[in-house]
Amino acid sequence: MRIVKYLGLLLLTSLLLAALYSMWRSRPLYSDTLAGDPWSHARLAPAELAFTLARSNDGHVLLVTAITAQGINGVNLSALKPGLTDAVAAWQHFGADGLDALWEQANFASAFTALDLPVDVDAPHIAAGTNYQAHAEEVGHDDDPFLFPKLSDATPWNAYVERGARLDFEVELCMITLSAHTRAQVARLGLLLCQDFTDRWVLVRDIDTSSAMGISGFPSGKGGPTRLPVGAFLVIPRDAELYREIELRAYVNRGLRQSARADKMIWPPSEIVANAMQGCQRQYRNGDRPVRLDVCEQVDERTLLLTGTPEGVIFNLPNLWNPFVYLGPGDEVISSATFLGVLQNRIR
Numbered sequence: 001m002r003i004v005k006y007l008g009l010l011l012l013t014s015l016l017l018a019a020l021y022s023m024w025r026s027r028p029l030y031s032d033t034l035a036g037d038p039w040s041h042a043r044l045a046p047a048e049l050a051f052t053l054a055r056s057n058d059g060h061v062l063l064v065t066a067i068t069a070q071g072i073n074g075v076n077l078s079a080l081k082p083g084l085t086d087a088v089a090a091w092q093h094f095g096a097d098g099l100d101a102l103w104e105q106a107n108f109a110s111a112f113t114a115l116d117l118p119v120d121v122d123a124p125h126i127a128a129g130t131n132y133q134a135h136a137e138e139v140g141h142d143d144d145p146f147l148f149p150k151l152s153d154a155t156p157w158n159a160y161v162e163r164g165a166r167l168d169f170e171v172e173l174c175m176i177t178l179s180a181h182t183r184a185q186v187a188r189l190g191l192l193l194c195q196d197f198t199d200r201w202v203l204v205r206d207i208d209t210s211s212a213m214g215i216s217g218f219p220s221g222k223g224g225p226t227r228l229p230v231g232a233f234l235v236i237p238r239d240a241e242l243y244r245e246i247e248l249r250a251y252v253n254r255g256l257r258q259s260a261r262a263d264k265m266i267w268p269p270s271e272i273v274a275n276a277m278q279g280c281q282r283q284y285r286n287g288d289r290p291v292r293l294d295v296c297e298q299v300d301e302r303t304l305l306l307t308g309t310p311e312g313v314i315f316n317l318p319n320l321w322n323p324f325v326y327l328g329p330g331d332e333v334i335s336s337a338t339f340l341g342v343l344q345n346r347i348r
Helices: 002-025 087-100 133-138 200-206 240-245 269-278
Strands: 050-055 061-067 071-076 108-111 125-129 146-150 171-177 189-195 234-237 247-252 255-261 283-286 289-292 304-306 332-337 341-346
Touching: 050 087, 061 087, 087 189, 087 234, 125 269, 146 269, 146 283, 171 247, 171 332, 189 240, 189 304, 189 332, 189 341, 234 240, 269 304
Parallel strands: 125 304
Antiparallel strands: 050 061, 050 234, 061 071, 071 108, 125 146, 171 189, 171 304, 189 234, 247 255, 247 332, 283 289, 332 341
16 A cells, blocks of 8 residues: 555655656747737838738728827728729729829828738748747747648638647748749748647647648647637838838737747748749648649739748747646737737637
């Protein structure tokens, strides 16, 4: 009986130590906190650097000219060109010169809560994994970045997110092709703020370690409804290198978890697109179902590119067993990025 008692005590001690270790490994890297309305920290890209486009819940496509305490001011492009579907269509119609000519004609105001997705996009999207060195190190990946299809429909900046067995966050700079991209004709890219929510349990459960990284596990663990909130602003830079100045941040329950500039990417956007086209015959697995990124001839317009996440996520192998360190109902993830606005997503 004494041996049983000691074995039980040893088991409880081991479990306690494992729980403490997993919590320590999951601790935030930063001590900063976010105070007040997240939108109060948002900044508009100066006109000399970029155009900022948005779309209201009632379908008006807007050229954003100012961010106020109440929302945005701008030009109602839909009133000037009826039938515009989204911000990409507005860019294709007006172009840089046309939008420049409208800058002083602001006549429309919208609350932040009245802003919808600025673009119409369809899955699958092209996503890059471990494209920041520090993130690759924290999750134990010591090879090159890799690609996988993000199999989620985009949701608005303030949409809820369904819980998962081991739900994790990843703030990302998304880019979108503003026209079809081919080997002969390079597409201009717009910038968006995204959150790439992941069920790490599903990812690890479905991964086949005998195949290349990204082929399995990632499509299913990162796919599904509510896993891709997208920001309210489409920012179209005048200089394609503006993305390097974007600073990404993610907060969980107001505590800072991720913070890095996008110039820390290993593969730049052009390399992500090139690798996707080069590997277009690769067959991915969404659970038991095959999935392909059909980009052999071209990457269609309105294709989202998820360019990777900085360090600071919850996941590492020692804490996969512990559901209490992951996101749960009631948790709130707030993401922000220079010039790209805010995501505010609560888990339910």
